Amino acid sequence: MSATSIDYDPVAEIYDLYVTAVDDVPFFLQEAQAAAGPVLELTAGTGRLSLPLIEAGVALTCVDVSPRMLEVLDRKLRQRGLRAELRCADICQLELPARFRLALLPFQSFMEITGEARQRQALAAVHRCLLPGGRFICTLHNPALRRRQVDGTLRLVGRFPHREGSLVVSGFETGGQPVVNRLQFFECFGADGSLRWKRLLPMRFELIERERFAAMARDAGFRVRDVHGHYDRSPFDPARSPFMIWVLEKKGSERGSRRPAIPHHTAVED
Incomplete structure (x- = not known):
């Protein structure tokens, strides 16, 4: 069984026609540049987010469980003369060295990992890939609004x-x-x-409730740093925010690590 509950292979060649959102790109670009080190993008797909990050000079490793989605991404990279490490892998079983300062799971794709057991496996796998003090940004829909x-x-x-x-x-x-x-x-x-x-x-x-995700993240060894409600970094409002944009941090610190400050509205947990 793959990490997500959706097989994107049959739509890989048409995916870019109907998935055109770019409102999150400036947010992730700022976070990736502030990380000042290798970045891991999970569920990278055909490169909706990957390409802007790579073009900006981010050292990116792209992971997706769909071979055909990664084939499309690889073709785009070659056409543009860009380079990135591509890995076809299940997030829940991901085995990479702990060398990343930042991991991204955009476009609410974590929600496609159904069942708490597999969600916990995914969080643990991401935690293993990060350096101490590394961050994991995971986006979810606000279940109260999305359920409507x-x-x-x-x-x-x-x-x-x-x-x-x-x-x-x-x-x-x-x-x-x-x-x-x-x-x-x-x-x-x-x-x-x-x-x-x-x-x-x-x-x-x-649809994953805020309290349950926070508990799973803490159990995996993360500290919750922020929960934004949108890509303008506004605080999460359960009644209004369309998203829960989680900023998690792997406990511990890396000697000599420096991360440029990015303004955050909400300090959830020290």
Whole structure:
């Protein structure tokens, strides 16, 4: 069983057409540059975040469980003349030397690791990869807000240009206590409006409450430094914030380590 509950291989070649978010890139870029050392990106996929970080000079190791997503990323790197270490691996079973100053798990992908046992395995694996004092930034949806969309209603994600015409992406979700089951549909239409092909991507992810994630992180050996509610570093507000952006730190300190200060709004725990 892979770390996540979603097989992205069948949609690797069209993933970039419908996943175009960039609002988190400046936040992660600032964090990666402040780390001043090797950075580990988990669930790197096709490089939505990886490429801006590498282009900015970050020494990046990219991990994903999907071989085809990493093939797309590798092709982009070669086309741009960029370099990064790519690892096809399950986060829960990740074995890398403790050499990273920062680990990133963006785009709420930790939620795709369902079940507390595997979530704890993932946190422990990331902890092992970090230097003492290293940080782990893990983003989650705010379950109180995200759960409102889990109502069985078919919703349009968007219509996107495709070489054959246009790609229409939609989906609906059920469950949510705490696991959400989503069916995502991909329909490609030609210029004449005819349906060329259709794909279905079953997805599962878990809505993780704040208290439970904090407890798992502490048990794994992390100190909770901050919980932001958005990428502007605003404090997490359970009633309003769309995200929980966790800034965790591996306990201990590395002699001679220096990290440039980044303004944080909330000091959760010393």
